[in-house]
Amino acid sequence: MSLTIKNLSFSYPDKAVLKNIxxxxxxxxxxxxxxxxxxxxxxxxxxxxxxxxxxxYEQILINDESLSELTAAERTQRVCYMPQIFSTQAMLTVxxxxxxxxxxxxxxxxxxxxVQSVDALLKQFEIEHLAQRYISExxxxxxxxxxxxxxxxxxxxxFLLDEPTSALDxxxxxxxxxxxxxxxxxxxxxTIIALHDLSLAARFADNILLMKDGKLQGHGETEFMFSSxxxxxxxxxxxxxxxxxxxxxxxxxxLK
Amino acid sequence: MTTTASFDYLxxxxxxxxxxxxxxxxxxxxxxxxxxxxxxEFSLSEIWQVIFQPDALGARMNIIIWDIRIxxxxxxxxxxxxxxxxGAEMQTILNNPLADPFTLGISSAASFGAAVAIVxxxxxxxxxxxxxxxVSAFSFALATALFLYLFTRLRGSxxxxxxxxxxxxxxxxxxxxxxxxxxxxxxxLSQIVFWMMGSLGRSNWVNITVCFAVLCCVMPVFFYRSxxxxxxxxxxxxxxxxxxNVKRLRIEMLLGVSLLAATAVSFVGTIGFIGxxxxxxxxxxxxxxxxxxxxxxxxxxxxxMSLTSILSKSITTGVVYPVGIITALIGIPFFIxxxxxxxxxxxx
Numbered sequence: 001m002s003l004t005i006k007n008l009s010f011s012y013p014d015k016a017v018l019k020n021i022x023x024x025x026x027x028x029x030x031x032x033x034x035x036x037x038x039x040x041x042x043x044x045x046x047x048x049x050x051x052x053x054x055x056x057y058e059q060i061l062i063n064d065e066s067l068s069e070l071t072a073a074e075r076t077q078r079v080c081y082m083p084q085i086f087s088t089q090a091m092l093t094v095x096x097x098x099x100x101x102x103x104x105x106x107x108x109x110x111x112x113x114x115v116q117s118v119d120a121l122l123k124q125f126e127i128e129h130l131a132q133r134y135i136s137e138x139x140x141x142x143x144x145x146x147x148x149x150x151x152x153x154x155x156x157x158x159f160l161l162d163e164p165t166s167a168l169d170x171x172x173x174x175x176x177x178x179x180x181x182x183x184x185x186x187x188x189x190x191t192i193i194a195l196h197d198l199s200l201a202a203r204f205a206d207n208i209l210l211m212k213d214g215k216l217q218g219h220g221e222t223e224f225m226f227s228s229x230x231x232x233x234x235x236x237x238x239x240x241x242x243x244x245x246x247x248x249x250x251x252x253x254x255l256k
Numbered sequence: 257m258t259t260t261a262s263f264d265y266l267x268x269x270x271x272x273x274x275x276x277x278x279x280x281x282x283x284x285x286x287x288x289x290x291x292x293x294x295x296x297e298f299s300l301s302e303i304w305q306v307i308f309q310p311d312a313l314g315a316r317m318n319i320i321i322w323d324i325r326i327x328x329x330x331x332x333x334x335x336x337x338x339x340x341x342x343g344a345e346m347q348t349i350l351n352n353p354l355a356d357p358f359t360l361g362i363s364s365a366a367s368f369g370a371a372v373a374i375v376x377x378x379x380x381x382x383x384x385x386x387x388x389x390x391v392s393a394f395s396f397a398l399a400t401a402l403f404l405y406l407f408t409r410l411r412g413s414x415x416x417x418x419x420x421x422x423x424x425x426x427x428x429x430x431x432x433x434x435x436x437x438x439x440x441x442x443x444x445l446s447q448i449v450f451w452m453m454g455s456l457g458r459s460n461w462v463n464i465t466v467c468f469a470v471l472c473c474v475m476p477v478f479f480y481r482s483x484x485x486x487x488x489x490x491x492x493x494x495x496x497x498x499x500x501n502v503k504r505l506r507i508e509m510l511l512g513v514s515l516l517a518a519t520a521v522s523f524v525g526t527i528g529f530i531g532x533x534x535x536x537x538x539x540x541x542x543x544x545x546x547x548x549x550x551x552x553x554x555x556x557x558x559x560x561m562s563l564t565s566i567l568s569k570s571i572t573t574g575v576v577y578p579v580g581i582i583t584a585l586i587g588i589p590f591f592i593x594x595x596x597x598x599x600x601x602x603x604x
Contacts, residue, residue, distance in 0.1 A: 052496050076499030083493040089351075090489035091544040095265045100487055101498065110269075119262040131261035132268060134543065150494075 002027050003062055003158060003190045010048050010055035017044045018055060019214040026190060026207065026219075028063070028157075031181045033201040033222075034194040036211035037235055042194040043084065045211065046160040050081035062158050062190070080156035082147055084163045084194075094138070094146050095131040098122065101150035118153065124179070125149050140167040148176060152183060159184075159191040165200065173197070177204040198239065202226055202249040210234055226251060272548045275541055279555045283333065286562040290329035293566050295574045296320060323460075331459035332565035332579070333558040334467040335520045336530055340557020341471075342516040343531025344538065344550060345478060348485050349509045350415040356531035357517035360404055360418065360510075361425030362397050363528070366521040368429045369396025371436045371448045389451070394522035400425055401514030408507060414492075418510070454525040454580025456565055463523045470519045474512045475554075481505065482546035489544055529583045530557050533591050540594070560587070 003026040010018040018041050026032055036042050048055035051072065060067035062078055070078070092100075098118045099110065122128040127145050135143060144167045151161060161180070165173045177193075181204050184191040192209070195201050201208065201222070208225040210217040212234045218225065225231065226241045226249070238254045292303045298317070305312045306321045342357035350359070357363070373392035407421055437445055478485075484505055487495040492502050517531070534557030535549075541556075542548040561579070567586065568577045 047493075050497055052493060072501070073499055076497070081493075081497040083491065083497065085491065085493070091539055092486065092489060093265075093268070093543065093545075095261060096486070096543075096545050097490060099265075100483065100490075103483065115262040115265060118265075119260075122261050128261040132264050 003060075005049075005060050006058040008045075008048060008055055008057040008060065010044055010053055017041050017214050018048060021045065021214075021216045023209070023216060023219065026192075026209075028190045029185050029188045030191075030206035031184050031204055032190070032192045032207040032209060033205035034192050034209045034211060035196075035198070035201055035231070035234075036194075036217075040211040041214040042211055043162055044214075046081055046162055046192070046194065049158070049160060050079050051075050052081065077155075078157045079160065080151055080154040080158070081160045082151040082162060082164060084166070089136055091134050091136060093132050093134055094122070094127065094149075097135055097146060098149050098153050102153035121149050121153055124152075125176075141169060141172060144168055145172065145176070148180075157189055159189060161191070161193045163194055163196065165195070165197070173200060180204075198231070198251045198253060202241065202251040223249065232256075269548075272542045272552075276548065276551050276555065279552065279559060283555055283559045283562065286559055286566065287329055287333055290332060290562050290566050291321065291325045293569050294325060294576075295569075327459040327461055327464055328456045329562065329565060330464050331456050331467070331524065332561045334464060334471065335456075335524050335527065336534065336558035336561025337554045338467065338471060338516040338520045338557075339527065339531040339561075340534025340538075340553045341475065341478065341550065342513040342520075343557070344535035344553035345485065345509045346513050346531070347535055348488060348544075348546075349506045349513075350419055351489075352415060352419065353536070354532070355419070356528070357513055357520075358526075358528060358531065359426075360422030360514075361400055361429055362514055362517045363521050363526050364426050364429035364433065365400035366393040366397040366518060367448075367452050367526055368433045368436070369393040370451050370522075370525075371433055371440075372396070374444050374447050374451070375436055375440050377444075390522045394518050397518030397521060398514065400429075401511065401518065404514075405507060405510060408510070415506075418506070450578070451525050452580075453578035454527040454583075455576075455578045456524055456568075457576065458523065467519060467523065470515055474516055477508065477512055478550055481508070482550060485509070486544065486546045486549075525578075525580060527561075527580045527583055529587050529591075530561055533557075533587060534560060536591070537594070 003023065005021055005023040008018055008021040009016070034042050034045070044053065047053045049060070065078070067075065095118060098121060099114060102114060102118055103110070119128070122131055125145050125148065127142065127149065130138065130142060130146070135146060138146065144164065148161070148164050151159060164180070165176055168176060177200055180191060180193065205222045207219065208222050209219045210225065210230060217234055218228070218230050226239065232239055236256055238256055240252045242250055244250050291307070292298065292300055302313060302317070303321065306317055307326075310318050310322060339357055343355070346355040346357055346359060347353055370389050370393040373389040404418065404421060404425070408418060411417060437448060440448060484495070484500045487498050487500055488502065488505065496502050520527075535553045537556045538549055538552035542552045560583070564579050564582045564586070568579050568582045571577060
């Protein structure tokens, strides 16, 4: 039970963005972090898995189900994609938008159960005090927490989160990553998180995927990947890896 | 056990439902006063009597109330509702607070259609004359909408494309209209100008039936799609990741909006502003959850139009000013003051 991709490619008319990405048996229950410099194709990779762009592929298997045999609705049920940018203008309350994600447009009516589970989610992420505020009034970090809540409200099998911590303060970054790791284990789902922060990646990831120029440059377990020279090559930096007194992996980086 | 956040949500939802009911009640009151207002001093109780017992106070009274006052008042409500609903969804699908049903050139097309009919001289044809102006206006408006529809099918339906093509159409039809006005005779010119001012004076039971039928066809689609439309406000990607076919949703809504706007404009001429302001007021009161936003937009649009209709008859006794002028003159200062008093900004 895992994610397998064979030859996933996507091109704009004048530019190839994803070039023959293949990946076998990315395990579920484990947190995978997708690393890569700007314009590596990380977002496009997510969008093509979520079906937001029409990519070519030989085969994509999510828990032994072939993506090409799923209807659009079935695909949406299995794949949850959280985009990096969140529209901030809507006069919708936090409660409403999380409810919306949870309902997934399945029916018009709102049941007591729906309301209760949204309530529980907001508590988990400690934003229940924002429930009746309009999302347009929130700070960037608060909006991002709402967005993560929306993703967690879904009962998908593959979660693709594009930079979920980019606007969060340090405490919330750690909290959210831990939460996502726990949820991945508990729900036994496949989670891929695109990150720019190598320290967060080293600390929380079980597996690392490395992308550059639309190609998957390598993947493997976190400690192995950070020990190989690949990350240094791809980013053009020097990194140092050690364990702090609490036993967590720590990465520091320097310009070459 | 109900916990705080969900308790608040349910309470807020009940409050919003309550506000919608209050607005509906105000609309009913306004409708009654609209029927009661006009030349010929009738007491409210007399009006009440004629509404429920048509023959109670004689044929003359019966005709005034049932053939003039009620159709005009109902038409105001219907047109207000149609334009406001169209405006609400236009703002939603174009993600633009300045959008209204006329943004995409639909009303200019209708005006041009009416002007063509007037210049060609269709009103000289017995019986159908007046009706043909309406038919011509409607055809042009709908043809424009279909053109937009085809264009967006071929070239993508992002809000930017739609707004740009709409503006191009708007200018094209305005230029063509000017050309027609330049070549028209004085009599035709005054007729075109009067048509463009927007008036409820042409209301009759046939028009009302048509408007009502169109509303009944389009509204269920809007309500059925209300979750999807709410999700669309969170951005195209987010909506798409929730399983919404964003492109199809836009095109569906575009057709609905066009039908509403084309019908309204072809019967009452150009009445701007309602489609802009109705949704804005609704947004300030209940937010943008479409399950509340759409009904509130419909009611607030209808209410504004109904109040405007009362006002248009009350300024000078015996004179009915074109409602299009009233909505602009009275409505815009009111609207600006409303924006200034509400601190919360929904669009940045």
